[in-house]
Amino acid sequence: MRLRSPVVxxxxxxxxxxxxxxxxxxxxxxxxxxxGVLQRxxxxxxxxxxxxxxxDLPCPPDLPRQRxxxxxxxxxxALVALGEAWTEAGLNEVDPCRIGLVxxxxxVQQRDLARVREAHGGSGTFVRPTYALSFMDSDLCGFCTAxxxxxxxxxxxxxxxxxxxxALVQAAQAVLTRQVDVCIALGALMDLSHFxxxxxxxxxxxxxxRFADEPSRACRPFDQEHDGFIYGESCxxxxxxxxxxxxxxxxxxxxALRGWGMAVDGNRNPDPSLEGEARAIRDALESAxxxxxxxxYVNPHGTGSVVGDETELMALHACGLSGVRLNATKxxxxxxxxxxxxxxxxxxxxxxxxxWLHPTRNLERPIDSRFDWVAKEPVAHQVDRAMxxxxxxxxxxxxxxxxxIR
Amino acid sequence: xNRSEILDLIALHAREVLAGLDDHQFSPSxxxxxxxxxxxxxxxxxMLVQESLGLSMARVELFGPNDIGELADLFLAKLHAAA
Numbered sequence: 001m002r003l004r005s006p007v008v009x010x011x012x013x014x015x016x017x018x019x020x021x022x023x024x025x026x027x028x029x030x031x032x033x034x035x036g037v038l039q040r041x042x043x044x045x046x047x048x049x050x051x052x053x054x055x056d057l058p059c060p061p062d063l064p065r066q067r068x069x070x071x072x073x074x075x076x077x078a079l080v081a082l083g084e085a086w087t088e089a090g091l092n093e094v095d096p097c098r099i100g101l102v103x104x105x106x107x108v109q110q111r112d113l114a115r116v117r118e119a120h121g122g123s124g125t126f127v128r129p130t131y132a133l134s135f136m137d138s139d140l141c142g143f144c145t146a147x148x149x150x151x152x153x154x155x156x157x158x159x160x161x162x163x164x165x166x167a168l169v170q171a172a173q174a175v176l177t178r179q180v181d182v183c184i185a186l187g188a189l190m191d192l193s194h195f196x197x198x199x200x201x202x203x204x205x206x207x208x209x210r211f212a213d214e215p216s217r218a219c220r221p222f223d224q225e226h227d228g229f230i231y232g233e234s235c236x237x238x239x240x241x242x243x244x245x246x247x248x249x250x251x252x253x254x255x256a257l258r259g260w261g262m263a264v265d266g267n268r269n270p271d272p273s274l275e276g277e278a279r280a281i282r283d284a285l286e287s288a289x290x291x292x293x294x295x296x297y298v299n300p301h302g303t304g305s306v307v308g309d310e311t312e313l314m315a316l317h318a319c320g321l322s323g324v325r326l327n328a329t330k331x332x333x334x335x336x337x338x339x340x341x342x343x344x345x346x347x348x349x350x351x352x353x354x355x356w357l358h359p360t361r362n363l364e365r366p367i368d369s370r371f372d373w374v375a376k377e378p379v380a381h382q383v384d385r386a387m388x389x390x391x392x393x394x395x396x397x398x399x400x401x402x403x404x405i406r
Numbered sequence: 407x408n409r410s411e412i413l414d415l416i417a418l419h420a421r422e423v424l425a426g427l428d429d430h431q432f433s434p435s436x437x438x439x440x441x442x443x444x445x446x447x448x449x450x451x452x453m454l455v456q457e458s459l460g461l462s463m464a465r466v467e468l469f470g471p472n473d474i475g476e477l478a479d480l481f482l483a484k485l486h487a488a489a
Contacts, residue, residue, distance in 0.1 A: 064425030126457035129449035 006175040007246050007253035007405060009182075010089030010239035012081035013346045014189070015333045016052035016232055020084055025350050029378050031359035033332055035215040035230060038197075040073075042111045042118070045194045050207065050215045051231035052334040054189075063147065072112040072134060075143040077189040077235035078103065082144050085184060085237035093249065096149035100180040103140050104167025105188035105338030106158030114193035140188055152180040156188075160392030161301070163187065164236065164341025165260075165400060171240045172257050181245040187342025189235040197231070205229060205270055207304060220362035221302035221328035222309050222373070229303035232334015236342035238349075254349040255386075255402040259287030265395025272308050272391055277315035280397035284387060285319065288401035292320030297357060297383040299348045301391045302328035303335050312389065313368045325381060327374040331361040341390040341398065352383045352404045407459065407485060412478040419454035420474075423447050434475025452477075461485060 013020065016034035017027035026032075038044060038051045057076050059068040060083060068076065082101075086092075091099060113135055120127060133139050141154035153174060159166035164187030171183035192200075200206040207228035211218035219230035246253055261283025265276035285292060298321060300312055316324065329347045330336075336343050351357055356378045363375045374381075386402045417432040424442050438448050452468050461484055471477040 066423055066425050070423075125462050126453060128453055130446060133446075 004176070004243050005256035005258050006172045006240040007243055007256045008238055008349055009241045009246050009251045009253050010085040010087070010091070011254065011346045011349055012084030012088070012237040013235070013343060014054050014057070014077050014081050015234040015336070015343060016054050017332055019054065019080070021346070021350060024346070025354060028332065028347060028350065028358035029356065031332060031361050031378070033216050033219070033361055035219060035334065037215065038231070040111065042115045042193045043197065047194060047197070048212065049197045049201070049231070050212070050218050052233065054233045070130060071143055072109045072139070072191065074108045074112070074189045074191050075140050078140045078144055078186055079147060081235045081237040082148060082184060082186060085239045086148055089182070089239040089241070089251065090249065091182060091239065092149070094182055094245070096151040098152055098181040099150045100153035100171065100174050100183040101141060101144060101150050101186065102167045102170045102174070102183060103137065103156040103186045103188050104159070104163035104342060105190060106137055106156060106163070108137055108188045108190045108338055109135070110196050111191040111193040114195055137188070140186070150184070159396045159398070160394055161335070161337050161340055162390040162392035162396045162398045163338040164343065164345070165388065165390040165398035166262070166341070166396070168238060168240070168257070168341065168345060168400060169260050169262060169398065172260070175240050175242050178242070182239060182241045185238045185240060185342055187236040187336065187339035189233055189339055190337035191233070192231060203270060205305060206231070217362055219304055219331055219334055221304040221331050221360065222313070222366050222368070223363050224365040224367055226304040226306060226309060228305055229330070229335040232330070232336055234333050234336035234339045234343045236339055236346045238342055238345055253405045255352060255404050257400060258289070258403045259401040260284050261287065261399045263397045265397070267395035270393045272311040273395060274311050274314050274318065276395055276397045277312060277391060278318045280399040281315055281319040281321070281387070281389065284399035284401045288403070290385060290401060295321060295324055295385050295387055297325045297348070297351070297381065297386045299329060299344050299386065299388040300326055301389045303330055308391065309367060312391070313371065322370050323372055325357060325372045325374065327357050327360045328363070329358070331363065332358065341388070345388050345400065345402070348386050348388050348402060352386060352402070355380060355382050357381045357383070407482070409478050409482055412459070412481050413474060415455050415458050416451065416474050416478060419451045419458070422454065423450050432474065434478065435473050437473050455481065459485060461488065
């Protein structure tokens with residue numbers, strides 16, 4: 001027996017190429033990018049890491065600026081993305097006790113924490129009392145639920161770069177088990193300091209200095225010249241709701257989450273596993289009741305990592321998805337790490353709605369020509385069934401199956 | 407640093423932490439609670455003032471004052487004791 005599927009009744013998104021789904025959709029269509037040397041305070045120390053940063057976030061009009069200023073960038077971004085999704089889904093009319101929030105991401109406020117420590121010069125004498133609240137990721141739950149009427153559940157889940165999709169799965173389970181009628185999955189903005197950037201660089205995961213003089217060419221998922229991911233700040237929110245609740249409220253959902261797969265490799269290292277990725281993809285197909293040939297589009301993890309990109313395409317081949325339509329959202333946004341799974345789900349749902357697929361920047365010579373790549377120009381393509389994939393350090397693989405609601 | 411300057415510092419940091427005080431005329435008889443501060447806000451304001459004064463006090467030392475005038479007196483006494 002198939003479980004009934006939760007449906008998406010609202011989305012919100014923030015990225016360097018666009019804040020809000022209208023700006024984001026327009027940027028996807030043109031294949032926009034905003035890569036440069038990272039400028040935010042706390043990002044560089046005798047370094048010039050590349051990445052993409054979101055512009056200034058305006059304080060929401062109904063929030064005192066003191067509360068806004070006291071929040072971390074991750075918390076501010078969460079509030080803005082959630083607010084957009086909340087409004088679209090019309091959640092003010094839902095019983096607050098039937099609404100939940102699952103925040104995807106752990107240790108997301110690193111730059112904020114590093115700045116506190118650096119500001120106090122190693123001494124904790126004048127550390128703000130509110131640091132006791134704000135250093136925890138769950139501060140995002142408190143900050144958001146204080147502003148929006150969410151009284152069912154709120155917690156954080158971590159899965160490295162798969163955190164966003166792990167949050168979507170948790171939110172779906174909360175809806176399917178009727179713990180709540182509506183559950184918002186949030187992909188939290190991972191706010192890196194120069195320490196994490198140094199670590200990612202040292203471990204060989206981040207793009208090298210090859211394109212230091214041409215930042216817009218550095219991020220190149222699936223291209224033969226890829227050599228690591230390029231960081232991009234982002235945050236996304238997806239409102240999952242039971243079919244009953246959405247129908248009762250007369251909403252027009254984007255899509256239904258028909259199934260998912262989650263598989264771990266048993267591997268502490270960053271290297272990917274073909275077996276683990278394929279298992280997640282197969283489980284997502286099987287739980288949706290789909291044949292591979294029915295999938296119109298895959299939004300891959302595609303970070304630009306040499307081994308990661310290759311392994312992912314091998315996994316798609318292994319699951320009968322050779323030749324499927326592919327692009328790479330990270331080529332435009334950069335890698336949002338904990339946010340990626342939700343932001344790319346939003347990109348997928350928006351593309352489903354508009355009927356075209358966005359270009360992939362810098363995909364000049366694909367590493368595997370057997371796929372139907374969307375490279376330089378957007379392509380008109382009606383997607384009815386899509387899969388989104390995420391992989392995280394620690395051997396965490398996730399795949400989601402989305403079906404458009406007509 | 408005199409009492410009036412410390413009161414100005416308290417007002418500065420109260421505005422930093424609390425909403426709706428931009429046009430408020432502070433007086434020594436103002437109580438932070440009545441200005442909308444909860445216990446976390448009060449601790450935050452007290453810490454910001456201590457940092458501005460370069461004065462480190464244990465939390466227990468901050469119990470007692472009934473209004474910001476008395477709070478300023480407490481800080482002033484501590485400053486003099488440290489001098």
